[in-house]
Amino acid sequence: MKFLKRTTKIDFMSFAGAALILSITLNVLSIVSLATRGLNFGLDFTGGTLIEVSYPSPPTIGDVRQHLAAAGMPDSVVQSFGTATDIVVRIPPRAEGESSADISTHVLAALQQGVEGKVVMRRVEFVGPQVGDDLTDQGILAVIYSLVGIFFYLMFRFQWRFSVGAVVATIHDVFVCLGFLSVFQVEFDLTAVAALLAVIGYSVNDTVVVFDRIRENFPRMLKALPRDVINASINQTLSRTLMMSLTVLLTLIALYLFGGKILHSFSVTLLVGVVIGTYSSIYVASAAVLYLGVSKYDLMPVEKEGARAAADSRP
Secondary structure (H helix, E strand, O other), rough: HHHHHHOOOOOHHOOOHHHHHHHHHHHHHHHHHHOOOOOOOOOHOEEEEEEEEEEEOOOOHHHEEEHHHOOOOOEEEEEOOOOEEEEEEEEEOOOOOHHHHHHHHHHHHHHOOOOOOOEEEEEEEEOOOHHHHHHHHHHHEEEEEEHHHHHHHHHOOOOOOHHHHHHHHHHHHHHHHHHHHHHHOOEEEEHHHHHHHHHHHHHHHHHHHHHHHHHHHHHHHHOEEEEEEEHHHHHHHHHHHHHHHHHHHHHHHHHHOOOOOOHHHHHHHHHHHHHHHHHHHHHHHHHHHHHOOHHHOOOOOHHHHHHHHHHOOOO
């Protein structure tokens, strides 16, 4: 792959304005979807009972909902699962004292109505509502703590402009991922939370690689404008970024296709996150640093600047 060894000369920052509009649009759409549609919380967060059943022949989802409503479970969520004959029923938390075995028996009896053949129960899961509330709080705190840690780490390693740029890019990635999950109603469970934290790590890693090159190039390109330094840095790290992103994407596609239903939320969230994280490291983090007015004086020690000034003043 000789083309990966070549240094491109793409003027990325010339598209920064259009990218800013795109990023704002994606985040606004995400916020609107989260406010109106919300997330499709799994049982890890809502609590309740999940029952997976298999029919002898493909059922009609509308009829299944009617049978459950007639049995006193109008709030049940019914979804197709895997093949046309498999469905998943999510039952919200019910009265205390009713065990998951009682609920599953009740549901199975309702689903058996009007069906020729036997409806087979494949899986039953139960999560208490208190556990769901605790997991929600812990998931939110995990994301917040990650963002705070990233901010201070980058502030000490680089400079506050870089820290702000990285955190803005990370928040951008999280909101876009959540918006995607909301729009397409992908189930949001603990694996999705794990994927979001992985997206944060991936995005920061990609951003730090670009920031490191920017920091190295400012002393080397003293006469260049900050815009040119950032463009050169992105081009120099572009092959590495594309190769890493492509490798991760291929792995995630395989995980989505062959990992089973239980890993769909994880793989989908990471698929979106890798694409958005690669984009944001260039057009959110790096562009934010440029807009905040970074210059060579922010990255060069004071004594070196003084020594250079003294050297320049010598005859």
